[in-house]
Amino acid sequence: DTEVTQTPKHLVMGMTNKKSLKCEQHMGHRAMYWYKQKAKKPPELMFVYSYEKLSINESVPSRFSPECPNSSLLNLHLHALQPEDSALYLCASSQVTSGSSYEQYFGPGTRLTVT
Amino acid sequence: AQSVTQLDSHVSVSEGTPVLLRCNYSSSYSPSLFWYVQHPNKGLQLLLKYTSAATLVKGINGFEAEFKKSETSFHLTKPSAHMSDAAEYFCVVSSWNSGTYKYIFGTGTRLKVLA
Numbered sequence: 055d056t057e058v059t060q061t062p063k064h065l066v067m068g069m070t071n072k073k074s075l076k077c078e079q080h081m082g083h084r085a086m087y088w089y090k091q092k093a094k095k096p097p098e099l100m101f102v103y104s105y106e107k108l109s110i111n112e113s114v115p116s117r118f119s120p121e122c123p124n125s126s127l128l129n130l131h132l133h134a135l136q137p138e139d140s141a142l143y144l145c146a147s148s149q150v151t152s153g154s155s156y157e158q159y160f161g162p163g164t165r166l167t168v169t
Numbered sequence: 170a171q172s173v174t175q176l177d178s179h180v181s182v183s184e185g186t187p188v189l190l191r192c193n194y195s196s197s198y199s200p201s202l203f204w205y206v207q208h209p210n211k212g213l214q215l216l217l218k219y220t221s222a223a224t225l226v227k228g229i230n231g232f233e234a235e236f237k238k239s240e241t242s243f244h245l246t247k248p249s250a251h252m253s254d255a256a257e258y259f260c261v262v263s264s265w266n267s268g269t270y271k272y273i274f275g276t277g278t279r280l281k282v283l284a
Contacts, residue, residue, distance in 0.1 A: 058212075085269055085270075094277075095276075096259055096274035096276060097213070097272075097274060099271060099272065102269050102271070104268060109267050109268050109269050110266065110267050142210070144213070146213075148270070150269055150270070155201035155220065155263035155265075155270045156270070157215050157218050158272060159215070160205075160213040160214070161212050162212040163210075163211070163212050165210065
């Protein structure tokens with residue numbers, strides 16, 4: 055099973071709402087990633103978790119709050135977003151071993167619209 | 170620092186003709202390189218990867234890429250394009266950072282396949 059699942063597929067939220075995006079994988083991967091992708095652009099890395107610990111935060115605004123409750127789950131909590139945060143949010147996972155780079159497996163994404 | 174440059178933002182080919190998508194990389198050490206495909210409103214799918222084994226890498230759906238160190242290139246090819254190959258393609262180099270590997274994405278090449 056090489057599947058990464060993401061829920062919901064689509065999300066529309068107002069600027070005062072609080073919502074969460076969910077990502078799940080059962081491949082035994084110990085690295086999980088959040089990316090933001092705007093139209094016609096490559097994905098931009100937001101956060102990396104390695105062994106359930108936050109290892110990279112690419113200076114993401116605090117209105118985005120990641121959480122990794124266990125090795126299979128990754129959440130992204132959203133609060134007080136701005137219209138420019140509307141994008142496709144992609145989750146990915148990979149093995150992690152020092153000295154080797156493994157491929158990342160991507161989920162289908164959550165299409166977020168902030169009104 | 171690692172980087173990749175995709176030399177063409179758009180490529181158009183006729184169905185049944187060869188595909189060539191060009192990627193040059195910059196890396197201070199032996200790189201790990203990947204090609205991904207993204208169909209509209211979908212996640213990214215791994216086509217193939219190079220991790221210092223064979224320089225000619227075969228991937229899924231008839232795609233292959235050749236790692237050429239002397240030219241710092243990793244071009245993606247396919248002998249005969251299908252309509253279903255129309256998508257966005259990303260060349261990626263992996264970079265070690267803060268105890269994990271980060272993906273550095275190229276800007277993407279949009280492939281159009283003409284009937």
